[in-house]
Amino acid sequence: MQRVTITLDDDLVEEIDAFIARRGYQNRSEAIRDLARAGLGELATTADPERDCVAAVVYTFDHEKRELARRLAAVHHHHHDLSLATTHVHLDEANCLEVALLQGKAGEISHFAEHLMAERGVRYGRLVMVPVEGKSERSDPHGHSHIAQD
Structure with a gap:
């Protein structure tokens, strides 16, 4: 030191x-x-948009907004290769909170988060990315992902 x-x-x-x-x-x-x-x-x-990262996208939205839930699901499905898990919480009669946990290249994660947060009816959104050492390995025979350490 x-x-x-x-x-x-x-x-x-x-x-x-x-x-x-x-x-x-x-x-x-x-x-x-x-x-x-x-x-x-x-x-x-x-x-570095090619940097391997893990991330969380946290966003709130009005679930009563016309077609918003369908549009958000479509964005998630379009970027399914990045998704590790999503948690959905009902805050009140109209508002929901979702947290999407992601793994992949920084540029792809940023693009995904920008699409989510730009949807009309999403009230708040924040992306937190953490770089990981090693390569992101997404094809595991057990059906889950690992971070391969160099």
Whole structure:
């Protein structure tokens, strides 16, 4: 491990210290390491569309919106090769929450998420991608996927 000295303005240090307090970090080094990993991970998935990733798309929608459930299902079926699982929760009479867990190339996952979130009636959507080391292996004889480590 290397020691690195950096200079930060007072406002940024206050934000980092508040983050440390909220999350319960033992020290600034641990927090800054996690923030750096998160930032680098995000850059890795957005900078390289061929990067293997796992992801979650979280979105809420009005299930009473005309044909929306059918359109969302069509988007899922069109990208079935990326899908690991989907969870559907009824929030109230009209609103639902879905979480789609995905695995594949960053560019394909982004494209899928953009299509879901662009549907009329989807009220909120967020994509979280995490790069994985190794290649995404989707053809397993047991019917489930694995991440092959190099």
